[in-house]
Amino acid sequence: MAAQAGMVGTGHAQATADTGSQAQQAGRRNYDVPEGPLAPALRGFASAANLPLSFVPEQTEGKRTAGVRGQFTQQEALAALLAGSGLLAVRLDSGGYVLRSQPAPADPAPAADARVLPAVRVTATAERETATGPVPGYAARISATATKTDTPLIEVPQSISVIGREEMEARGAQDVMDAVRYTPGVTTSTYGPDNRGWEYILLRGFDAGVTGIYRDGLGQPAFLPTYYLTEPYGLERVEVLRGPSSMVFGKGDAGGIVNRVSKQPGERIREIEVQYGSFQRKQLAFDLGDQIGNNTDLSYRLIGVGLDSNDQDRYPDGRKLNHTRSYIAPSVRWQPNATTSLTVFGEFLRNNTAEDPYYLTQNYVRYPIKVGDHSFGQLKQTSSAIGYRFETALNDAWTLRQNFRYSQIDMARRAVWAGSLGEDQHTLSRSARTWNDPVNLTALDTSVQGKLQYGSVQHTVLLGVDYSDQKGKQRRFIGPAPDLDLFAPVYGQAVTMPTDPLSNLAQSTRQTGFYVQDQIKFGENWVATLGGRQDHVRQLTDDYLDASHTRQSDSAFSGRAGLTYLLGNGWAPYISHVTSFLPNSGVDANSEPFKPSRGKQIEVGIKFQPAGTRTLFTAAAFDLRKTNVVTYDPGTGEGRQVGRQRSRGIELEAKGELVPGLNLAAAYTWLDMKVLDSADPGEVGKIPPLVPRQSASVWLDYTLGNGLGFGGGVRYIGKRQNDESNSTFERGVTLVDAAAHYERGPWRFALNISNLADKKYNSICYHGECYEGIRRSATLTARYRWQ
Structure with missing residues (x-):
């Protein structure tokens, strides 16, 4: 008997499957076949299942599948892949399958040498990944x-x-x-x-x-x-x-x-989490979400965090650097049908911290003496945002989307900075500085997406315009602060609020961009990604100290051209050429505004995502150039836009579930970065500071069947230059991380340790100012989820 496959309920498929003795004996296993054209999906499934499957290209031409993910028998998975295609899987005596068109009700029964799978309801739930939803495991698709x-x-x-x-x-x-x-x-x-x-x-x-x-x-x-x-x-x-x-x-x-x-509203979640860790870290967080009422189109999500922690640094007198944070993020989604949704969200964060990351450094040696003062240094910052995301299908082919966000920051910062050493070589002069730098940003992105097909060529067309308007102010002051005796430092001294203005300006930056993109699939193997964008940027600056007003306008075109070949069985080599631009403020020696810096890159690579697994392997080689870099003449101090930088390298990444319960995240980078041209001849041919030539990492996490798990990672950060002239450098360092976790019922407990060996190192000594790397820290987390 034959029956047409179709979708039944949420996350369940009605499909054809063999209910005979052979199906009863067949075991279930994980299958992970993504949404896409039907033919390559069938080939990938057949390869993963080691299952003979025959069909002709005409049967699958222009047809797509919703994919399948979860625990299935071979027959159930095959039937779910064919759901809605008008095709049936016919089992042959040889054990293989052949595709047949679904017969009309009056059609004769199939030939005696083949059996059509009778209809059953598949109850296994397929995990559907979306671009904004959770990632099942480590490897996103x-x-x-x-x-x-x-x-x-x-x-x-x-x-x-x-x-x-x-x-x-x-x-x-x-x-x-x-x-x-x-x-x-x-x-x-x-x-x-x-x-x-x-x-x-x-x-x-x-x-x-x-x-x-x-x-x-x-x-x-x-x-x-x-x-x-x-x-x-x-x-x-x-x-x-x-x-x-x-x-x-x-x-x-x-x-x-x-x-x-x-995180998005839509699913029911009830979660509360408590943390305690090194440096007296204490955090309480909650995540709540559900429908609003019964049988409604509304859902919500509410996320909150409260943090109180000290820093790994402290003053020589024992005073600790404290950090508190409070965060709340509500959101509501209205989804009247499967093709329309409106999500409104808000966010508020208050962050209060000490402000003194600076230590005394001489001849690239860092001494345990803070140059600031806890009586004065502090940073109070609040960030907030409100916005919405709207999406609706205009018809079967076109979808309209709009994304809006208004964000703002209020920051009040003050610190004591080091000056110079006196003739006695132990009296350090200091200055007090304050910053009051509020900024807000309005951003709006509107686009329409169309899915079109002409014969065997499929187009995903994107047309859009985005707009942003950022307004910021700088009000900064400087003044004297008490000297510090390095032989007998005294903290908690009275510091007078500075009154001499350093900066008093307002700046607005407005950008409008028009873009078009076409993702073109030729048959089942070739994918071309083509796009172009025209941007217009206008920047206005009012400097109230010198009563000046400057206006700068830039216009730039950016493009991308890429080609991917889907080899099948999860392999996909590609090549691409992409560009970028970055506006620069200021003028050169001739009072001409600086042009935007430009970036362009050629990249070749290959990606491998085996069907039926949750893994992703990638390799890429790239040549990246940045031009129109503003550099400064060491003799005159004049800005000259002659700088060029090159970055080329190789990147490797492996992520996913190697065997059930064992997850991997591994990466390797070889980076050859150099300054090709500069107004400062001493920079030419040198490596920019902070950039390691090589870096590598591997993280493994294994969870046993009883809910107990262990994880560990190794990170290598290569040699880094301390300044533009490459006069000194920091050696490479290897760091070890570890984790243990246990999950039972609604509870999850975890212990995470960063820099397990407590390796002491400097992340950088930039121009003689040394910054110590992150020391060992441990965090205990207890999470409870309920229905």
Whole structure:
């Protein structure tokens, strides 16, 4: 008997399957076949299941499958793949299968030498991954960061890494730098631990801590030295797109971006978490979500965090550097049907910390003497945001999306800074400084996506416009502070609030970008990704100290062209060419405004995501160039836009579940970065500071059947230059991390230790100012989930 397959209920498929004795004997196993064209999905499944399967190309031409993921028998998985295709799997006496069109009700019965699988209901739930939802395991399959469309990672012709919530929790990540430090091409904590919460991240050697900060696809305000703070407990994913990305996001540096993806409402969750750790770290967090009422279209999510912790540093008199944080993030989603949704969200974060990461350093030797004073130094920062995400299907082919966010930062900062040593070589002069640098950003991105097909050619077309308007102010003052006797330092001295103005300006930066992208699939194997974007940037600066008003306008085109070949069985080699631009403030010696710096990259690589597994292996080689870099003549101090930098290298990454219960995250980077041209001849041919030539990491986590698990990781950070002239360097360092966890019923307990051996090292001694690396820290976490 034959029956047409179809979807029944949420996450369940009605499919054809063999209910005879052979099916009863067949064991279930995990299958993981992604959504996509039907033919390669069938071939991938047949290979993973070692199952003979015959069909002709005409049968599957133009047809797609929703994929299958979860525990199935071979027959159930095959039937679910064919759901809605109009095809039946006919079992042959040889044990293999052949595809047949579904017969009409009046059609004669199948031939006697074949049996059509009777209809059964498959009750196994398939895990459906979305671009903004949880990552099952360590290896994601889908992302929207690289293309602004839900695209399988193996079809993206550029390096992208996804770190999901499960991996972040396994490694005990306490900030975004912790989350991405096992990722290739990434250098984190370049200035050691910073209890202020600021993130220092390099991508392929270029700074991503200012222009590379994104949240849910929209930029976040950054007005040096003001950084938008991120609470990692509120994130579902962290996605690292490496290489120029202006075609997608507009202005940005050449190294790429880090996109933080927020937890979304929609599913029922009840979670409370308590942490206690080194340096008196105490944290309480909760995550609540559910439908609003019964049988409604509304759902909510509410996330909260309270933190009180000290820093690894302390003053010689024993005074500790304290850090407190409070965070709340509510969101509500309205989803009247499967094709329309509106999510409204808010976020508020208050961060109060001490402000003195500076130690006395002489001849690249760091002494245990703080140069500031706890009676004065402090940082009070609040960050808030409100916005929405809207999506609706206009018809069967076109979808409209709009993403809006308004963010703001208020920062009050004050510190005591070191001056010079007196003639006695132990009296240190000091100055007091204050910063009041508020900034806000309005960002809006509107796009329409169309799925079109002409014969065997499929198009995913994206047309959009995004707009951002950032307004920031700088009000900074300087004044004298008491001297410090290095032989007998006294802290807690009275410091007068400074009154001499250093800076008093207002600056607004407005950007409008128009972009178009087409992801073209030729048949079943070739995928071309083509895109272009035109940006217009206008910057107005009012300097109230010298009563000047400057206006600077820039216009730039950015593009991307990539080609991917889907070999089958999960293999996908690719090649791409991408560009970027980054506006520069100021004028040259001829009072001409600086042009934007430009980045361009050629990348070749291969991705391997075997069907039926939760693994992803990638390898990439790239040549990245940045031009129009502003450099300064050492003799005259004049800015000259003649700088050129080159970054080229190889990146390897492996992520996923090797065997049931054993997860892996491994990375290796070889980076050859040099200054090719500069107004300072001493920089030419040298390696920029902070950038390691090699880095490597491997993390393994194994969970036993009884809920007990262990994890461990090794990180190697290679040799790093301390200054532009490469006069000194920091040697490579190897660090070890460890974890143990136990899960039973609604409870999960975990112990995470970073830098297990308590290795002492300097992350960098930039121009003689040494920053100690992160010391050993341990954190105990207890989590309780209930229904």
